[in-house]
Amino acid sequence: MSTKATAPVLRLTDVHRVHGDGEAAVHALRGVSFTAYAGELVAVMGPSGSGKSTLLTIAGGLDQPTSGSVEVEGTDLVGLSHAERARTRRTSVGYVFQGFNLVPALTAAENVALPRELDGVRSGEARRDALAALEEVGIADLADRFPDDMSGGQQQRVAIARAIVGERRLVLADEPTGALDTETGEEILRLLRARCDAGAAGVLVTHEARHAAWADRVVFLRDGVVVDESGSAPVDDLLEAGHA
Amino acid sequence: MSVKHALLSLLEQEPMYGYQLRQEFEARTGGTWPLNVGQVYTTLTRLERDGLVEPAAHDETAGPDGDDATRTATQTQVRYRLTDAGRDEVATWFTTPVTRSQPARDELAIKLALAVTVPGVDVGTLIQRQRSASMQALQDYTRLKRQAGGEQERADLAWGLVLDSLVFAAEAEIRWLDHCEARLRRAAREGSAAGGAR
Incomplete structure (x- = not known):
């Protein structure tokens, strides 16, 4: 048992994910156990097809495991109804994607405020939250710009603001620096890092070692199995599953 | 790593003492490749022999130690400056690519x-x-x-x-x-x- 003082924000236990069945079945994850604590940034590295994106979508409740449990702040997402899961997703989990996924017809502030409004927060308050998040990522002055009028790095900052608005405790990032040049990519990692230093748990999926190196721990995934990790890790929490 | 060229290029900035050269080198490289003082003085001796550096004359040593006592004292108190040949050497170094004949890894x-x-x-x-x-x-x-x-x-x-x-x-x-x-x-x-x- 872990004796860590902080509670895990994310805990995956023996997670399997099989796409399709019979002959055509693809085992994306084969018994992955994985924990991210508050204040920690964990990177997941692996070649394409290793299961790293599946891991992230399952961690965020966007996909369901075939077996195993997925706890976010102590709540097992697997046991929840669709509506409850969607609610947990909105209030606890923030996503950052490679393609930014901003709504082009909305300003930066409106994009960031959107998840708060979906939570039922009044629009004045949602806008205040959005401005605070934009301030945190250093682009408060761009609040009323539209995505098309921003550089890639600025758009990704908006996406990060959207992922952290309203004090979300789990930030999931899938190749967030993919489309950016090295220096802009580094600024994005600095922001993710700062958010984790401020108490969030972060999971960063990447195939770039240079970016993974910003994490406290790096988990290596091969064929849906965690093969190794590096960093100051509570190893017992990481490698419980092992090879099937 | 070319200690010789590193020291020469630092002297391009201004005349310096041996210990100063070491400090300046490590400030720029974060001590990734530590230089020992002995190495610095051996290199300076060789550079002086090859006519690439020389003890700085008083009028060029802006500091307070630029008197005759310095010239006659031990090497640690000598401030060095580049000769014309030394300046050419630095220019050549900066305009020539590093050869990769020895793969590093x-x-x-x-x-x-x-x-x-x-x-x-x-x-x-x-x-x-x-x-x-x-x-x-x-x-x-x-x-x-x-x-x-x-x-x-x-x-x-x-x-x-x-x-x-x-x-x-x-x-x-x-x-x-x-x-x-x-x-x-x-x-x-x-x-x-x-x-x-x-």
């Missing part, structure tokens, strides 16, 4: 070349262990970068660039290991397919 490459040919070596584990070790080094460099922060000072910027160099080299090593692993797995698959067809 040959121990690992050789180890892997042997591992895939000598029977009984678990190459997959070898690669993964190396990858973890290289990743840890990369994490350490990145931590240093985070601490380095501001780049107001020119020397901080230089140190930041040296760190980036270490980061990119470690990254390249990890990419190469990934590539080796992928190729070995493909070779293993093709090998077993060929074996099955026989």
